[in-house]
Amino acid sequence: MALRGPSGAGGGTVARRPGLARIARLLASQEGMLLLAILLLGAVVGAINPRFLAERNLQSILLGNAYVAVAAIGMSMVIICGHIDISVGSLIGVLATLSGTLAVAGLPIPLCWLLPILLGVLITTAMGAMIAFLRIPAIVLTLGMLSILKGGLISVTGGAWISDLPRGYQIAQTAPLGVKMPVLCMLLLTAAAAAWMRYSATGRSFYAVGGNAEAAELSGISRRRTTVLVFAVHGLFVGIAAVLYATQLSVIQSSVPANLELTIITAAVVGGVSILGGAGTVLGATLAAVLIAAIGSALIFVDLSPYWFRAVQGVLILLTVLADLSRRRRRGTLP
Amino acid sequence: MSEGGGGDAPGGWPARLAGGWLARLAGGLPARLAGGLPARLAGGLPARLAATMRRLALRQEAVLGVILVLALVVLGHLSDRYLTAENLLNQGRLMTEVALIALPMTLVIVTGGIDLSVGSTLGLAAILLGVSWKKLGLPLEAAIGVALLSGAAAGFVNGWFITRMRVPPLIMTLTTLAFYRGLAEGISAAHSVRGYPDWFATLGQGEVAGVPSQLWLLLAMAVFCWVLLARTGFGRSVHAIGYNEVAVRFSAIPADRVKLLVYTLSGLSAGLAAWVFVSRVGTTRSDMGMGVELDAIAAVVMGGASICGGIGTIPGTVLGVVLIQLLKNGLALTGVKGDATIVVIGAVLIASVLFTNLVQLRGWRAR
Numbered sequence: 023m024a025l026r027g028p029s030g031a032g033g034g035t036v037a038r039r040p041g042l043a044r045i046a047r048l049l050a051s052q053e054g055m056l057l058l059a060i061l062l063l064g065a066v067v068g069a070i071n072p073r074f075l076a077e078r079n080l081q082s083i084l085l086g087n088a089y090v091a092v093a094a095i096g097m098s099m100v101i102i103c104g105h106i107d108i109s110v111g112s113l114i115g116v117l118a119t120l121s122g123t124l125a126v127a128g129l130p131i132p133l134c135w136l137l138p139i140l141l142g143v144l145i146t147t148a149m150g151a152m153i154a155f156l157r158i159p160a161i162v163l164t165l166g167m168l169s170i171l172k173g174g175l176i177s178v179t180g181g182a183w184i185s186d187l188p189r190g191y192q193i194a195q196t197a198p199l200g201v202k203m204p205v206l207c208m209l210l211l212t213a214a215a216a217a218w219m220r221y222s223a224t225g226r227s228f229y230a231v232g233g234n235a236e237a238a239e240l241s242g243i244s245r246r247r248t249t250v251l252v253f254a255v256h257g258l259f260v261g262i263a264a265v266l267y268a269t270q271l272s273v274i275q276s277s278v279p280a281n282l283e284l285t286i287i288t289a290a291v292v293g294g295v296s297i298l299g300g301a302g303t304v305l306g307a308t309l310a311a312v313l314i315a316a317i318g319s320a321l322i323f324v325d326l327s328p329y330w331f332r333a334v335q336g337v338l339i340l341l342t343v344l345a346d347l348s349r350r351r352r353r354g355t356l357p
Numbered sequence: 358m359s360e361g362g363g364g365d366a367p368g369g370w371p372a373r374l375a376g377g378w379l380a381r382l383a384g385g386l387p388a389r390l391a392g393g394l395p396a397r398l399a400g401g402l403p404a405r406l407a408a409t410m411r412r413l414a415l416r417q418e419a420v421l422g423v424i425l426v427l428a429l430v431v432l433g434h435l436s437d438r439y440l441t442a443e444n445l446l447n448q449g450r451l452m453t454e455v456a457l458i459a460l461p462m463t464l465v466i467v468t469g470g471i472d473l474s475v476g477s478t479l480g481l482a483a484i485l486l487g488v489s490w491k492k493l494g495l496p497l498e499a500a501i502g503v504a505l506l507s508g509a510a511a512g513f514v515n516g517w518f519i520t521r522m523r524v525p526p527l528i529m530t531l532t533t534l535a536f537y538r539g540l541a542e543g544i545s546a547a548h549s550v551r552g553y554p555d556w557f558a559t560l561g562q563g564e565v566a567g568v569p570s571q572l573w574l575l576l577a578m579a580v581f582c583w584v585l586l587a588r589t590g591f592g593r594s595v596h597a598i599g600y601n602e603v604a605v606r607f608s609a610i611p612a613d614r615v616k617l618l619v620y621t622l623s624g625l626s627a628g629l630a631a632w633v634f635v636s637r638v639g640t641t642r643s644d645m646g647m648g649v650e651l652d653a654i655a656a657v658v659m660g661g662a663s664i665c666g667g668i669g670t671i672p673g674t675v676l677g678v679v680l681i682q683l684l685k686n687g688l689a690l691t692g693v694k695g696d697a698t699i700v701v702i703g704a705v706l707i708a709s710v711l712f713t714n715l716v717q718l719r720g721w722r723a724r
Contacts, residue, residue: 106527152707152711156711156714156715157714158707158710158711158714159663159664159665159710161471161664162658162664162706162707162710163707163710165651165654165655165658165703165706166655166703166704166706166707167703167707168651168703169651169655169699169700169702169703169704169706170699170700170703170704170707172696172699173696173697173698173699173700173701173702173703174696174697174700176696177694177696177697177700281535284531284534284535287531288531288532288535291528291531298525327543327546329542329543329545329546329547330539330542330543331539331542332535332536332538332539332542332543333536333539333540333542333543334539335535335539336532336533336535336536336537336539337536339532339535340518340532340533340536343524343528343529343532344522344524347522347523347524351523
C-alpha cells in the first residue's frame, strides 16, 4: 500500500479516499508534522504571552528569517542529491558584502542585486564541477571553501559595517502585492521549487542520483551533470538569500553571520530531507526554517534567560529529528 | 536493507581501489623497463622494493611531508624567527588542543562517521571545570575529573543516539554542537572563571624536560590512538565498519559497541583538551573551542583519511595538525593577518586532497 500512495501517479486513489484519512495522511507527513508543531507552538506560547501572536511579532519572525528559508531550499536540493554544502553561510556573507560594496560604489542598483546572484551561481557551479569531475567529497571541498570565503572576507573587510547605502537599494523592505519582499520571495520560491522538484525531469533526477547514483547512471542520468546542476541551482538560491540579507537593514556587516550554515542545514534536515540523500521536500525545509525561527522568538516571550536559548533549541531540534526517524522506521522506509 | 552498506559511497571507491592497482602498476613498471621481460621473472626483490617505494611516494602522508618541508623552507627564509627551537616548541604548545581532538576524530572518520560537536564539548567541559571548582567549591582535582567525565559523557550521548536510535552522525553531532554549546552558555551565564592556583598552570604553561608539558600528554595520546587503530583488533573493526558496515554486522563484530567507544573516546579527548586549554590560558569562557572541529577535521582529511570511511592513519593526522599549525604560525610571522591564514589552510586542504585524487585518477585511467 505504501508503494501506491506517495508515487504521485495515483491521483485517483487519493481522491477516492475519505476526507478524514486524507487529513491523517497529511498530518503523518513531515510537512504536516511541522505545520502542527508551528501551530502548537503558537497556541502554547500565545496562551502564556499573547504578545507572541501579535501581527508585528509574527511579521518580524518571518521577515528576519525568510532568507534562511530561501537558502534552505537550495540546501535541501543539494542534500537530496546526496551532497552537502558547509560553506553556505560564508558564501552568503561574501555575496551580501559584495552587493553592499557595489551599491556604495555607485553601480546601477539592479546590477547590485544581480551581480551577487550571478557570482553565487558561478562559485557554486565551480564547486559542483570540482566535486563531480575531480572527485573531491562535497564535505571536504565545502569545508575548505568555508575557510577560504570566511577568511578572505574578514581579512579584506575587517568585518566593517557598510553604511550610506543608496536610496532604493533595500529591495527587502519593499512590499509588492502588499506582501513584504522577503516573505513573498520565500513563498514564491518555495512553491516554484516544490513544483519543479516534483514534476520536472531534472527535479526527479536529483532524487534519483541521491537515492541510488548507480541505478540513476544505468538509467541514463549522468551523476556528474546532475551534481554540477544541483550546485548551480543551489547557488541561485544562495544568491537570492544573500541579496535579501543584505537589503533587509540599512547597514550591512561585512562578516559571516554566526552559525548560519548550521541553521540552514538544520532547517533542511528537520524539514525531512534525508541526510543520506534521495528523500525530502523543499516545502519541509521552508516550514522547518520558520519553525526554528519561531522557537527562537518564542523563547524570548516565555521569559527564558537568553543564555539558555541555544540549549533549548538544540533539544527541540533533536526531538524533531527523533520523531522523524521513528516515524520513518514505523513506515519501514529506513534501514 | 541491502543498500545500507557503503556500496555506493561516491568518490570512495577509487581511493580504495588505488592501493591495489598502484601496487600492481608499480610492480609491472620495473619489469617493463627491464626490456619487456614477463613480470613474473622480474618480480624479485628489486621490484618489490620499487613497488613499496612507489606506493610510499604516492601516499597522502608523503605528499603532506613534502608540503611540510616546502613550507618550512619557504617560511624559514621569510622570517629568521621561524626555524628556532623555541618557536617550534611554542607552536607545539598551541597545537595540542586541536591535536588532542583530531586524534580520536581520525577513528570517528575511519568508521565513516563524523563528530562536529567536539568544539562545543570542549566548551562545556571547560565551563564545568570552572563552575564546579569556583561555584560548587569542589577541589580543583575533582573539577578536572568532572571536566573529563562530562566530555566522555557528551561523547557517549552522541554515540548512544547514533548507534541505538540510528540518528546519522552528521545530524546527531550537528544537534549536539548547538546543544552542548547552549549548555555551556546557560551554565556560565556569560561569567568567566579565573584565579586558578599556580600548580594548575603546570600542564598548560609549564615544561617537563625542556618540552612544553602538554606535548608529553599529546605524545601519549598519539601513541595510544596509533596502537589502537593500527595494531589492535579494535582498530581492525574500526576500519572494517567504515569499509563495509553491513559485512561487519554479518561477521558478528559488535559494530555498535565499537562505534559507541569511538565517540566516547572523542568526547573524553575533548574534555582533556578543555583541561589543557583552561590551564594554558588561565580562564574559562563558554566560547572556548568554537570552530575547533573544522581545524580537526581539516587535519584528519589532509592526513589522508577518507571522509567516506575505511581509510585513515594516525601519523597522517599528526602531520596534518603540524602542517596547519606551522602554516598559521609561519604566515603570522611573515606578516599575514590571522584571517588570511584561514584562507591558506582551506586552500591547502583542498589542494592536498585534489593532488592525491589527480595522481590516483590518472593512474586509474592509464590502467
